[in-house]
Amino acid sequence: MFHLLDIIGTMAFAMSGALTAMSKKLDPFGVFIIAFVTAVGGGTLRDVMIGRTPVGWMQDPTYVYVIVWGFILAIIFRKKLDRLRTSLALFDTIGLGVFTLIGIQKGIDYHLHPVICIALGTMTACFGGVTRDILCVEIPVIFRREVYATICIIGGILFFALRKMNVENDVLYLATSSIIIVIRLLAVKYKWHLAPLEHK
């Protein structure tokens, strides 16, 4: 079940990357690389920083195949994706919840401090998108408009609060990912965002 959600999230991230790249008029190789990087960039950065190498996607070619499919689907349906925007946002949000949990779990596996685990969860969920924006020469959208990363941090804090209460693992996972997904959907619906900080 969890693995299936991981696959759905990976594909949604790959498609979102492909769409951004196509709007920049990149060639097919460029579109594929941006799709790839958006999907696995966060987990790759996490693995490299904690020393879990070769990084995750190199040990399981499934991810490569999923991304290839996401890339192909994004190209085929590129003219219809505006109408599919809602489904895509839903899948993307599932990715957000699942990837945050995967990142936190990896931190726990490496016996890192809860604060660091939350940072790893946020990194796993958000830095694929950051890399996508940097490769497209844009200031990353999550630094400007979206309450995206903040939700991962809230989810992470909740995770460790529940864990301290000895909540069972299944419930812990379900509760944390659900709360991340629900807040994110509300944020999209009601256009929540953080006000920019200006220094003058």
Place this chain on the structure above:
Amino acid sequence: MFHLLDIIGTMAFAMSGALTAMSKKLDPFGVFIIAFVTAVGGGTLRDVMIGRTPVGWMQDPTYVYVIVWGFILAIIFRKKLDRLRTSLALFDTIGLGVFTLIGIQKGIDYHLHPVICIALGTMTACFGGVTRDILCVEIPVIFRREVYATICIIGGILFFALRKMNVENDVLYLATSSIIIVIRLLAVKYKWHLAPLEHK
């Protein structure tokens, strides 16, 4: 022989980086770093991702010296490099072929899946240039115009096809690098490129 080609490719990549940086009016330190990153960026990313650390160029200062020479030559001949463009493109192409093979070989050494090995070969050959463009705040040229990475992928597929037929190692290396170099030279001569994918 193979090592000599590696050196030639490294120097060509360093010079191409230095030229891009000078066209952006960077100061000498900036030019040097861009030369450095263009030459070793792909291999560094590969080594970090597979966990081969300290990364390659840290274990053999030869690369640093070669890059210093490439940097100095690029500065001295900077006004004449237009006329030397053809030789430079040839050396750069040798780098492309050799670096692809080195990346594939590292993947095999780490017992990774052929698909991942081809990704590592492409990364080794192409991501120095991607990093160069990002540091110069340009959308990477290989995502937009050049059939550069696609040739590495074709070369990689050929490599594993021949390998399955139990072709001898020397022939395998020679055939793969030659085919990459020949296709690349034809692509430059006849201005082959992939059409951009637009989604509207």
Place this chain on the structure above:
Amino acid sequence: MFHLLDIIGTMAFAMSGALTAMSKKLDPFGVFIIAFVTAVGGGTLRDVMIGRTPVGWMQDPTYVYVIVWGFILAIIFRKKLDRLRTSLALFDTIGLGVFTLIGIQKGIDYHLHPVICIALGTMTACFGGVTRDILCVEIPVIFRREVYATICIIGGILFFALRKMNVENDVLYLATSSIIIVIRLLAVKYKWHLAPLEHK
């Protein structure tokens, strides 16, 4: 003492990152990430490249707390920071000296060649700022105007020259960091910079 200087440098780097991010009108999360990356980016890149994982700041949450404080202070005093510019430049310069030494020392711990150690010192001191500029979609300032990295390299060469003369460790550290700090302050005061290299 050395650890205290490390903390001061980390906080100064975090504040410089926060100020750059606020001038780009990022939201609070974006400002925090840029502060974080400016403070630990150089050391993180160094650790990942030499294989010292999980990277430094993951093993000691002190850094995270220092950066959170730097972030908060930068927000509170953001309207007064122009008047505090001199103190901030001083702290930043302390960071430059200390981080260069930390990077060199890590290279020695890993038995790397002096040339590579100097590269690691320069990377530790300078690449946080490079990452900050890349995330803000600017050509890194140290590639264009500032004699910043060049001073780290000079300091590194001095370090190994003194070391060859069997200078005691304490004196070695004090002399190298002092010289880096003094040259940097002179460079800021007299606006020293390297002329750009143009190729046409």
